[in-house]
Amino acid sequence: MKKATIITASIASLALGGCIQVKAPDKPIEINLNVKIQQEVVVKLQRDAQDLIQNNPELFPQ
């Protein structure tokens, strides 16, 4: 009885395991890195930009 249960359980798990399929997407995956790079450069330049504005008030009238 116990043996039968184990066998049944293992067959069931085998059957389930066999059903999992990993399929590659049809379309190629595109990752756009340009935006990220541009963003990092601009973020790093924020402090420089602040200084530039403060040091050149005649170029940034308010």
Place this chain on the structure above:
Amino acid sequence: MTRMIAMIAAGAVVALATGLAMNMPARAQSGAVASAITAGTVGEQADGYLGIAGSVSADVRAEVESINIKRRAAYTDLAGKRGVTVQDVAAATGCQTLSSRVKPGQAYRIGGGAWQTKGAGAIALPSYCATAN
């Protein structure tokens, strides 16, 4: 020889005087640009330059162009020091002007979009300004 020195000196004086004469109206006009900014006829753009948002005098227009040329020179200088493009420096400066210098009621423009008037809240900045402050 003495004559030549005298001529050079005279030339220098003329050049200096011309420089002063050219600088003075420009200085006076930058007040006109400031007034135009307050009035919302001149505004900051996300690209880091000033733009004409409404009806302005030829003097104001000329001064805006002059300021933009000087800005470009400053951006180019900084871009060279940091090894980045002039556009990147200009865009970073645009993030700053839009986030901290444009006041409510003043005009601003993002990208090729229409001119907008700043309300009470902060301007919705372009995504590349994300952590700008």
